[in-house]
Amino acid sequence: MLFNFECTERGCPKNDILSGLTVALALVPEAVAFAFVAGVAPLVGLYAAFMVGLITAVIGGRPGMISGATGALAVVMVSLVARHGVEYLFAAVVLMGVIQISVGLLRLGKFIRIVPHPVMLGFVNGLAIVIFLAQLNNFKIEDQAGNLQWMQGPALWIMLGLVALTMLIIKYLPKLTTAVPSSLAAIVTVSLLVIFVGLDSRTVGDLASIAGSLPEFHLPMVPFNLETLRIILPYSVILAAIGLIESLLTMSLIDELTETRGQGNRECIGQGVANSVTGLFGGMGGCAMIGQSIININSGGRGRLSGISAALFLLLFILFASGLIEKIPLAALTGVMFMVVISTFEWSSLRIIRKIPASDAFVLVLVSAVTVISDLAIAVVVGVIVSALVFAWEHAKHIRVDSHIDENGSKVYELHGQLFFASVKNFQDFFNIREDPDDVIIDFQHSRVMDHSAIDAIDSLAERYLNAGKTLHLRHLSPECVKVLHKAGDLVEVNVMEDPRYHIAVDELA
Numbered sequence: 306m307l308f309n310f311e312c313t314e315r316g317c318p319k320n321d322i323l324s325g326l327t328v329a330l331a332l333v334p335e336a337v338a339f340a341f342v343a344g345v346a347p348l349v350g351l352y353a354a355f356m357v358g359l360i361t362a363v364i365g366g367r368p369g370m371i372s373g374a375t376g377a378l379a380v381v382m383v384s385l386v387a388r389h390g391v392e393y394l395f396a397a398v399v400l401m402g403v404i405q406i407s408v409g410l411l412r413l414g415k416f417i418r419i420v421p422h423p424v425m426l427g428f429v430n431g432l433a434i435v436i437f438l439a440q441l442n443n444f445k446i447e448d449q450a451g452n453l454q455w456m457q458g459p460a461l462w463i464m465l466g467l468v469a470l471t472m473l474i475i476k477y478l479p480k481l482t483t484a485v486p487s488s489l490a491a492i493v494t495v496s497l498l499v500i501f502v503g504l505d506s507r508t509v510g511d512l513a514s515i516a517g518s519l520p521e522f523h524l525p526m527v528p529f530n531l532e533t534l535r536i537i538l539p540y541s542v543i544l545a546a547i548g549l550i551e552s553l554l555t556m557s558l559i560d561e562l563t564e565t566r567g568q569g570n571r572e573c574i575g576q577g578v579a580n581s582v583t584g585l586f587g588g589m590g591g592c593a594m595i596g597q598s599i600i601n602i603n604s605g606g607r608g609r610l611s612g613i614s615a616a617l618f619l620l621l622f623i624l625f626a627s628g629l630i631e632k633i634p635l636a637a638l639t640g641v642m643f644m645v646v647i648s649t650f651e652w653s654s655l656r657i658i659r660k661i662p663a664s665d666a667f668v669l670v671l672v673s674a675v676t677v678i679s680d681l682a683i684a685v686v687v688g689v690i691v692s693a694l695v696f697a698w699e700h701a702k703h704i705r706v707d708s709h710i711d712e713n714g715s716k717v718y719e720l721h722g723q724l725f726f727a728s729v730k731n732f733q734d735f736f737n738i739r740e741d742p743d744d745v746i747i748d749f750q751h752s753r754v755m756d757h758s759a760i761d762a763i764d765s766l767a768e769r770y771l772n773a774g775k776t777l778h779l780r781h782l783s784p785e786c787v788k789v790l791h792k793a794g795d796l797v798e799v800n801v802m803e804d805p806r807y808h809i810a811v812d813e814l815a
Contacts, residue, residue: 317607317608318608318610320486320604320605320606320607320611321607321608321610321611321614322610322611322614323485323486323489323605324489324600324601324604324605324606324611324614324615325601325606325611325612325613325616325617325618326489326614326615326618327486327489327492327600327601327604327641328371328597328600328601328604328611328615329614329615329616329618329619329622330489330618330630330633330638331488331597331638331641331642332354332358332371332373332594332615332619333351333509333515333619333622333630334509334512334635334638335373335374335594336350336351336373336619337350337351337509337513337515338350338376338439338442338512339374339375339378339379339589340374340379340589341513342376342379342380342383343378343379343380343382343383343394343589344383344386344387345382345386345391345394345589347512347513347514347515348515348517348587348623349391349587349588349589350374350588350589351515351517351619351623352517352520352586352587352588352589353373353374353583353588353589353590353591354373354374354591354616354619355520355588355616355619355623356520356579356582356583356586356588356616357372357374357576357579357580357583357588357590357591357592358371358372358373358591358612358615358616358619359579359612359613359616359617360575360578360579360582360583361572361579361612362611362612362613362615362616363575363609364571364574364575365571365572365575365612366556366567366568366569366571366572366573366574366575367556367559367560367567367568367572367593368567368607368608368609368612369559369563369598369601369602369606369607369608369609369611369612370552370556370559370567370572370593370598370601370612371593371594371598371600371601371611371612371615372552372576372579372591372592372593372594373591373594373597374588374589374590375548375551375591375592375593375594376435376439377547377548377551377592377680377681377682378544378547378548378589378590378591379589380680381540381543381544381547381680382394382397382540382589382590384540385397385536385537385540389536392525392526392527393525393527393533393536393537394589395523395525395584395585395587395588396525396527396533396537396584397537397540397541397584398541398544398580398581398584398588398589398590399580399581399585400534400537400538400584401540401541401545401548401581401584401590402545402576402577402578402579402580402582402583402584402590403577403581404541404542404545404577405548405549405573405574405576405577405580406574406577406578406581407577408549408573408577409570409571409572409574409575409576409577410570410574412570413570413573414549414553414569414570414572414573415569417550417553417554417556417557417569419689420554420557420685420688420689421665421668421688421689422665423661423665423666423668423669423672423688423692424669424672424685424688424689424692425554425557425558426651426654426669427668427669427670427671427672427676427684427688428554428673428676428681428684428685428688429558429595429649429650429651430650430654430673431672431673431675431676431677431681432595432649432676432681433645433646433650434646434650434676434677435677436595436596436642436645436649437642437643437646438677439642440639440643443464443507443635443636443638443639444456444461444464446460446507459505460505460506463504463505463506463636464507464636467495467498467499467504467506467634467636467640468636468639468640468643469640470491470498471492471495471636471637471639471640471641471644472491472643472644474487474490474491474495475487475488475491475640475641475644476644478490478491483605486603486605488600488603488604488641489604491637491640492633492637492638492641495634495636495637495640496632496633496637499632499636504634506634506636507635507636508632508633508634509630509631509632509633509638510631510632511635514627514631515622515623515627515630515631516623516627517623517624518623518624519620520586520587520588521586521587522585522586523585523586523587524585525585543682544590545577546682547592547680547681547682548576548580548590548591548592549576549592550681550682551592551593551595551681551682552572552573552592552593553569553572553573554681554685555593555594555595555598556569556593558595558598559598559602562599562602563602563607576593579591595649596642596645596649599648599649601615603648654669658670664692664695664699667691668688668691668695671684671687671691672684672685672687672688675687697725697726697727700722700723700725700727701725701727701728701730701731702731703722703723704720704721704722704723704724704731704732704752705720705721705722706718706719706720706721706732706735707721710742711746713744714742714744715742715744715745715746715778716741716742716745716746717746717747717748718735718736718745718746718747718748719748719751720732720747720748720749720751720752721751722751722752723753723755724752724754724755724759724762724763725754725755725756725758725759726756726758726759728759729758729759729761729762732762733762733765733766736766738769738770738773738775739773741770741775742775743774743775743776744775744776744778745770745775745776745777745778746778746780747763747766747777747778747779747780748780748781749780749781749782749783750780750781754782754783754786760786763779763782763786
């Protein structure tokens with residue numbers, strides 16, 4: 306048998322194909338909307354959704370994750386398009402892909418592991434709020450002056466009713482049958498209701514026409530010189546960073562939902578190849594989409610076939626079924642995205658926020674707020690920096706010194722805790738050079754020297770003892786630390802049999 310559509314332990318082709326169809330339907334208005342945000346034609350967004358989605362599904366590192374044109378990238382692109390035109394955008398997307406491929410080849414995707422859990426929760430909650438706020442635009446219509454106004458009267462009630470019907474079908478249909486993804490069933494049901502009853506409801510076609518042809522190879526029409534590189538490089542770096550952060554964090558979320566593990570470095574390469582190819586075929590580039598990925602997972606899509614199906618269905622819509630797809634009411638797609646918001650938001654974070662440390666709660670709320678107000682990349686970077694500062698501050702408190710006079714009359718300082726940039730001030734305050742005896746020993750057996758700031762603090766302390774005419778011994782100090790101590794000189798006492806063998810990252814040893 307050529308094709309086996311039976312579900313096995315390795316996957317379920319039927320579920321993947323049907324979930325891919327569901328995702329493709331939800332991709333259309335998103336791609337068109339993000340194209341408008343970036344200031345480009347709708348087909349530029351649709352081509353990006355098709356090509357990025359297809360390539361990442363085939364060679365990316367996370368089966369079941371959906372990629373396409375996203376709002377996080379569109380808000381960066383709009384400035385480049387406005388100043389220099391769409392051709393420079395295509396060139397920037399190609400370079401963006403090259404940067405992402407380099408990140409993957411250098412195996413830097415593993416650094417997503419340094420993102421703390423409160424930052425991850427803030428990212429998920431913030432993105433859920435962003436998705437929710439984006440859907441509110443579907444409740445607005447243009448007045449005669451071309452300004453957007455909130456719906457009123459029958460139009461509003463019809464919209465709310467269709468959205469509610471969509472959400473109810475998605476919630477309760479799985480209790481009756483799982484043969485068809487509930488999101489797909491909801492979209493089809495609401496669409497048929499609107500068409501046959503003749504309800505006056507906005508449709509996908511009200512946004513823009515999605516009819517088009519196959520994407521064609523298109524070398525960006527820009528001068529190939531250093532001036533062009535100067536223009537596009539800052540945008541490409543920012544786009545590459547945002548794309549990888551959103552993709553890798555979405556991958557972590559899908560890993561958690563499916564209890565499997567994706568390949569971060571492979572996903573970086575897949576995203577890079579997808580964006581470079583997209584830029585050469587007139588697309589705006591993209592990255593992982595958390596909303597569509599959640600739709601895919603909830604609809605039963607787990608394998609690569611789900612992402613491939615979504616991309617191919619989207620292409621079929623563009624080529625052959627644009628008239629049909631344009632009749633889908635926005636209310637149905639809005640209801641689907643509202644259910645995505647409900648399933649994406651970490652409601653448990655509201656329950657535990659008073660039980661976790663205040664610093665973690667602050668980081669969670671901060672990342673959520675910055676994601677909504679600014680963008681995802683800035684939010685994650687801010688969250689990681691704040692978490693790191695809190696970590697450093699807390700560990701700086703854990704350094705202490707026990708002192709005593711030994712049998713030879715020397716004063717011994719036994720250091721406990723980690724010595725690094727945040728704890729060096731406390732370390733220096735432990736010593737009373739003026740009142741200490743002429744022979745002083747600092748024992749690092751229960752301490753670890755972590756960075757160059759700690760080395761410099763030890764060096765400075767040694768110089769102060771030397772200037773006071775006193776003898777200082779540094780015991781159980783790593784040989785790597787000893788090599789970069791300039792002021793202690795011959796006064797460093799090293800016990801080779803007992804000294805720790807850890808390495809320390811300092812400029813002299815780099």
